Amino acid sequence: MTGAPGNRRPRKGGGDRRGPKDSRPRDQQPRDKKLREKDVDVAREAARDVLRAVREQSAYANLLLPRLLRERHITGRDAAFATELTYGAARAQGLLDAVIASAAGRGIDDIDGNVLDILRLGAYQLLRTRTSPHAAVSTSVDLARSELGMGPSGFVNAVLRKISQRDEDLWIDELAPPMAEDMIGSLAFRYAHPRWIAEVFFDALGRSAGQLQAALAADDERPPVHLVARPGMITAEELALTSGGDEGRYSPYCVYLPGGDPGGIDAVRDGFAGVQDEGSQLVARAVTVAEVGEDSGRWLDMCAGPGGKAALIGAIADIDGARLDALEVSDHRAELIRKITGDLPVDVRVADARDSGLEPGYDRILLDAPCSGLGSLRRRPEARWRRTPADVTELVVLQKELLAEALRLVKPGGVVVYSTCSPHPAETVEVIDAVVAAVPGARQLDARPLVTVGELTESLLGPGPHVQLWPHLHGTDAMFLAAVTRDT
Numbered sequence: 001m002t003g004a005p006g007n008r009r010p011r012k013g014g015g016d017r018r019g020p021k022d023s024r025p026r027d028q029q030p031r032d033k034k035l036r037e038k039d040v041d042v043a044r045e046a047a048r049d050v051l052r053a054v055r056e057q058s059a060y061a062n063l064l065l066p067r068l069l070r071e072r073h074i075t076g077r078d079a080a081f082a083t084e085l086t087y088g089a090a091r092a093q094g095l096l097d098a099v100i101a102s103a104a105g106r107g108i109d110d111i112d113g114n115v116l117d118i119l120r121l122g123a124y125q126l127l128r129t130r131t132s133p134h135a136a137v138s139t140s141v142d143l144a145r146s147e148l149g150m151g152p153s154g155f156v157n158a159v160l161r162k163i164s165q166r167d168e169d170l171w172i173d174e175l176a177p178p179m180a181e182d183m184i185g186s187l188a189f190r191y192a193h194p195r196w197i198a199e200v201f202f203d204a205l206g207r208s209a210g211q212l213q214a215a216l217a218a219d220d221e222r223p224p225v226h227l228v229a230r231p232g233m234i235t236a237e238e239l240a241l242t243s244g245g246d247e248g249r250y251s252p253y254c255v256y257l258p259g260g261d262p263g264g265i266d267a268v269r270d271g272f273a274g275v276q277d278e279g280s281q282l283v284a285r286a287v288t289v290a291e292v293g294e295d296s297g298r299w300l301d302m303c304a305g306p307g308g309k310a311a312l313i314g315a316i317a318d319i320d321g322a323r324l325d326a327l328e329v330s331d332h333r334a335e336l337i338r339k340i341t342g343d344l345p346v347d348v349r350v351a352d353a354r355d356s357g358l359e360p361g362y363d364r365i366l367l368d369a370p371c372s373g374l375g376s377l378r379r380r381p382e383a384r385w386r387r388t389p390a391d392v393t394e395l396v397v398l399q400k401e402l403l404a405e406a407l408r409l410v411k412p413g414g415v416v417v418y419s420t421c422s423p424h425p426a427e428t429v430e431v432i433d434a435v436v437a438a439v440p441g442a443r444q445l446d447a448r449p450l451v452t453v454g455e456l457t458e459s460l461l462g463p464g465p466h467v468q469l470w471p472h473l474h475g476t477d478a479m480f481l482a483a484v485t486r487d488t
């Protein structure tokens, strides 16, 4: 966990901006004057603003925070602390809310949203960081007072003081369902997951309690940063040397970055490398190594935006003399693919992949299907509290239609790699089973040999024929992949 920098200090621009002291009583002073009276620390203020935008405008924390840090010139330890606070509090929201509600003696819905954001940040610091209790409480009170006034700041003070009387384990012991009575509910609470997602993991893992605990715990951690070294542009060895990272265990293109801002790495700025989870790299590589008989060099990425996998497959296509068609239904995301694939042999088209007008006969197809994203929750901090089971029901219909179309477009003997960044059985094995049963001549292949590379041996890949990767087992996102062919 990050320590606790972010002591109060003047904002950028320096100097004493407070001006002469106002002689009126504090509660009669204009609010902007009061705001200037205390310089709220920049890291916590940024974290609060992002949590508010997530709550009020359904913003994505991992997109908004980096922008806000840039705009406010927040760097170094302050930026790291703001990141830890924002992502940590967003990820742990359900757990924090239960503790806050208990300490406040009222439901979360009865607490003003702006106050709740500050309480979540304060509770996160108290329960899950090494910030001293005094600093966690007093800085939260400052935040509340500077913006919301004396009443709310008194409430924040009282609630956080109560929370600070116990550590995280004691609060969990008091508030979580007992393990003996409700194992899934208890683990879901402890590792800050909605219960329905813990149930999905339990089903996907084959109903092993030990694995469920490890899976939820790994998903509750700050995720590592993985870089991809795009082949033909830079090797993983070169990228590791220049970025200060370590070469990945599995993907020959992967580098694990110990910390810092990937945007500051030359190879990333030049487009020779990018940020991409190692599991995604293995999926993209799998498409290019499958046996397809004579390869005519017609490859297809059916749902390509924003283009991470298309860029890796495109770089390999460049070496192998192939061309990749990249379909994407959204204009904006198609533009992102064009940017990331640059001069590679990739033709980007905006189309619904279920009705693209493309000629059948592709040698290799990647269908990286739109999915619930339950396998990459650690990278999208607030997502676990936003998703609902109903999202999955809708997506499954689309996934089946897309897979049926992929099997129409692939040549006999070619390969369709179906992948999701979700381990949900309804989006993975059940889609494959239903479509393979419905399409004449379709057959599932053993996908394990397509990802046995580096230290990733078949013994680490389960019974097949599909592959399910997991953060707690492989250190990757929980990517699923299956390989399907058509004989006629």
Ligand SMILES: C[S@@+](CC[C@H](N)C(=O)[O-])C[C@H]1O[C@@H](n2cnc3c(N)ncnc32)[C@H](O)[C@@H]1O
Pocket: 280, 302, 303, 304, 305, 306, 307, 308, 309, 310, 327, 328, 329, 330, 333, 351, 352, 353, 354, 368, 369, 370, 371
């Ligand atoms: C899981 S993402 C793909 C991620 C991508 N392969 C990558 O590595 O960057 C799924 C993409 O499918 C797109 N999509 C959704 N429905 C589609 C459809 N009917 N046809 C084509 N693309 C679609 C979404 O806009 C989204 O960009």
